[in-house]
Amino acid sequence: MATITTLKTEPLLRVDGVSLEYRTPRNVVRATHRVSFDVHAADRFVLLGASGCGKSSLLKAIGGFIAPVEGEIRLAGEPVRAPGPDRIAVFQEFDQLPPWKTVLDNVAFPLLASRTAGRREATERAAHWLDKVGLSAFADAYPHQLSGGMKQRVAIARALAMQPRVLLMDEPFAALDALTRRRMQEELLALWEESRFALVFVTHSIEEALVVGHRVGVLSPHPGRMRAELNAHEFGLDSEGAGFQAAVRRIHGLLFDEPAAQDPGPMRRTA
């Protein structure tokens, strides 16, 4: 019985004791220290932490852009060694879209570059996903003609068109204004409802973590260590109540190492 259960819940992505380091001209700096977590199929896993805690580095390590100095990352049992189209990343920066390709070509580009699909199928799939993010009318526009939110939508469509095993998002909405960010969160959750992809989402916003994630991994400040993993599947876009406030307070306490019972004062949401 127990073996059957473990087989069934074998995680899709396993980050196991991963330490990351980066070099400055003078010394080697540890970004994260022995971080472990699991992401299951259709999971929405959020990495939350203050800036400089190594959460983006962790995401890049999962993407295969950085090699861990310690520990291992396994995707469906296979160790991650190099970047690949089975883990598509959506970055925060708006310049992630090649400016020399139209919106449609941008979405089709990874399909063609990775030889996942032929030109015709790639164009069809690209058109389908552009429609899903509501940008069909802009298929022939160039990225520089789009607003920031639209560029991020293209990046999301591009990632989802690849149907990656894991979608990696590195503060994808951080550079957007508050209204657009809210709408993008709604759209991301709606897309997840439809396609049930596995998501690893990096953010520094506690509210965003609770809204977007099923499970929130709280990282300590530099160097990043896993402070806690909390469940957030009960919270959605409309969460406002006491439970949500308590979760926000609890995470705030974990992040800044304050006793959870303390009154957060200025943290209280006014809306």
Add this chain to the structure above:
Amino acid sequence: MSALNPPIRPEYEVPLLPLPPRETERALPLATRAWQQAWLRRGLILLVLAGLWEIVARWQDNDLLLPTFLQTARALVEGLAGGELLERTRISLWLLSQGYAGGVLAAFLLTALAVSTRIGRDLLATLTAMFNPLPAIALLPLALLWFGLGRGSLVFVLIHSVLWPLALNMHAGFQSVPETLRMAGRNYGLTGLRYVLRILVPAALPAILSGLKIGWAFAWRTLIAAELVFGASSGKGGLGWYIFQNRNELLTDRVFAGLAMVIAIGLAVEGLVFQTLERFTVRRWGMQR
């Protein structure tokens, strides 16, 4: 107390009526639209320059030193009609395109090496530092020794004049490609030459184009200068040789016609080839205004 508070004013709502179309979009007046055409503005500049030339030349009144614009134009038309000028231009352009193509190819190989390995980067940095300041003409005596009188030497110095500035620009362009774009490319599984061609080259195109322009100008200069220097000993020269020959015979209007041809080709390549290339690539993509 109440003096410190702003007055509380009534709220209001306004129903929005649809705007008449001409309120949201209006056509610009014809003169403004015409003035937006670059060729019109540039043509006007050329016309003014030609007018100034004509005035100065008439005032000087010395055909031997400074023929007028109209005399030069006549010599140009005669040279073109007689076929001699065209033949000289053809010879020059053919040589030029060979040297240019060779230089571009060499620059691409060198820069591709430089972006993929550290030793390649050092090689490029050292070589450009050594050879970029070296005038191509200074290499000509050596080239004449190695390749003899003729095409080989000219192509050699042309490659030299194109290769280094282009390689420098290309490399600077590759290095300024945003990290996010690089990661996006690698994310799709692009590696090696495919990565260079599908990500780095288009992303660095503004710098590459500016390198191609500089290389083109350097190549033209080098070619004309080289022909002036050693065209005398070669049987069939190009435009530089045409200029040199006519100066010897004191046919100054023909010298000017030869120079005008050099300038005209320069303008044509800039206006037709490079501008078109830019319009269809970097401007369209919003990488350059």
